[in-house]
Amino acid sequence: MRINLICSLLLIIVFNACAPKTSEKNVDGSLVASPTESKGYYIDLEGVGSAEDFYNWSSDRIPMVSAHRGGPYPGFPENAIETFEHVLKYTPSIIELDVAMTKDSVLVLMHDDDLERTTNGTGEVAEVTYEYIQGLFLEDEEGKLTTFKVPTLKEALLWTKRRALLTVDIKSSVPYEKIIEEVRETKSEGHAALITYTFPAAKKLHFMAPELMLSVTIRNQDEIKRLEETRIPWDKVIAFTGLAERPREFNQALHQRRVFTILGVLGNLDQSAEARGDQIYASFIQNGADILATDRPIEAAKAIKTLAPSQSSKSKYFIK
Template sequence: MNSTRIVVVGIGLFFALSCGQKVKETQINGSGLHRIDVESTQGAREFYSWSADRIPLVSAHRGGAYPGFPENAIETFEHVLKYTPAIIELDVAMTKDSVLILMHDDDLERTTNGQGKVDEVDFAYIQTLQLEDNDGKLTNFKVPTLAEALDWAEGKALLTVDIKRTVPFEKVAEEVKNAEAEPFAALISYTFPAAKKLHNLAPELMLSVTIRNQEEIKRFEETGIPWTRVIAFTGLAERPLEFNQAIHEKGAFTILGVLGNLDRQAIARGDEIYAGFVQRGADILATDRPIEAAQAISGLVPGNSSKAKFFIHDN
């Protein structure tokens, strides 16, 4: 039987695990980026399979924008990975001529020096634009395509793909398959019918599905989607420990959306509150402050993980 290989790389160090083998450490000459490398769909299921010795992670909302680094830009993704391994959450929109690009808004004005609606302009126009950061500062960075992001992510990061409402699910699933990105690209759904449709289109892919209470656990199970294919997004408010434990009993990770109010609480009260979220059952923190949140939870990495599925090097 083929072994499953899951790799997490910290700056200057390489840690690999194959089934039946111990973790091996070797030196590498890399790009100076923390990396997560999941090489198969079975590896993805193992990576997201909850266990008591799991290692908490951050998910960089819209790629983790910072001053000088706009949202949904590949350069921004790499900026985050200089500081921490991360899941990269990105947004997919579609141009008038059906090219899938990374863009959150329907309009171009906030994040680029262009004008108009994404679905009313063609890709040739998109290619002429430059991205602006969240302070409105123009950068030299271009709007990436989904294909470029998938190509970039292989061997570097896990992705969660937020599909904008005008984009056909079929087209995104096809692009992920064409890029052979199934091991590292999970698709986001906000409703159970959407999750079921995505699962039917691409049953091998992981899905991020909104599950916020016991009733929604029941409704999710009625979809017939296996728990081995789901990462449970528990919303933008912290859930009780008992609810997180119920998700863990199903074998799934929880993603807590700390972006917005909870990120602001961390700014006001101190970044140590991120650690509290993890200690109360959040496995992944979806945040606009991935660098700060990762630093705050770095001390929670188990030192003697019996499963040793993956290892995050502490800079």
């Protein structure tokens, strides 16, 4: 049942009571919290609207985090559905994930070209079969082997419905056609946005799939002009403003076009927050960032939750 958010809480708690209760263990026997045993903070777009509606900026927007590579933490490796669930135990989040393609053209979640850093396998993703990848386990960022498997893009798209918004980072070896095909096949157009790094790529993707939202790098006034020259409608754009904080006036220029801004705090700005205190995340939001793309989504979300408006038109997207 959907209810409006009537207080300054950023999040609405959702308990997945119908899911089976199981416990996961790492290979060494240590327990990992099972997402099916946990409360979750979810976003629902089904029957309410779409990503286009959600990303239509307004002054009562709810500031959010985007979990870079899904938000890995100790025991929870990058680009794993269990990791996405772990983040959603603490905060609603946009989930940023990476897609590569196997030798037999299966789309899997993987950031690197090779398998060695994130799995117990070897070789290039593009040179092995999906059958081989199915036999592997993911490792966390400390190199600890888990019991978690490499997901396919299709599994992630199906999982995310009524849970989170996705941004899909497409590796250079993956044909756009394959991504669009799976988004359409799973009817994920309403909650999956595609990440682009150049204006020609954004223009090509928009031509191929005009219904999809695009994350486009826009860091200055010249790049605002270049986006407008592509004739991609602003209501199909989320502006990734780079890895350095932008002037308030620049963020306001994007807001005037009703565009959400994503500030990449991963890297130096996340490190600054660790060193100087997490309140720095709140200052980024106060300066006009709407979404913080971060390697520390749980900490960043905690720091910005008090900045949510007491009443928001976006509240309808949070479900109980």
